[in-house]
Amino acid sequence: MESIDNKDNKEGQEPIQTTGPAEAVIKEEDKIQSVKAEIETLMAETGKVYVGQEDFVRLTLVALFAGGHVLIESVPGLGKTLLVRILGEALV
Numbered sequence: 042m043e044s045i046d047n048k049d050n051k052e053g054q055e056p057i058q059t060t061g062p063a064e065a066v067i068k069e070e071d072k073i074q075s076v077k078a079e080i081e082t083l084m085a086e087t088g089k090v091y092v093g094q095e096d097f098v099r100l101t102l103v104a105l106f107a108g109g110h111v112l113i114e115s116v117p118g119l120g121k122t123l124l125v126r127i128l129g130e131a132l133v
Contacts, residue, residue: 076106087127091120098124105132 080102087098101124104111113121 080106083128083131086131087124090127091124094120094124101128 080099083102084095084098088095091098101111101113105128113125115121
C-alpha cells in the first residue's frame with residue numbers, strides 16, 4: 042500500500058492509504074472467482090431438481106448476480122415456476 046501526503050491531513054493523523062492498480066486487480070479477480078464459485082454451487086444444487094436446462098439456469102443466475110431483472114417467458118410446462126422456487130430457497 043502506498044501512503045499519500047495530504048496538505049489537509051492534520052498533524053498526528055495517519056496518512057491516507059490507497060491501493061495500487063495491481064492490488065485492485067487482485068481484489069476484482071477474487072470477487073469474480075467468488076461469484077463464479079457461487080454460481081457453480083447453485084447450478085449443481087439446481088441441477089438435482091431442475092434437469093436439462095443448464096444454459097437457462099446459468100443465464101438466469103448471471104442476470105441475478107449482475108443486479109438485473111429476469112423475465113422468464115416460454116410455453117407452459119417447462120418448469121419456470123419450479124426454477125423460481127428452487128432459486129428462491131437457495132438464495133435465502
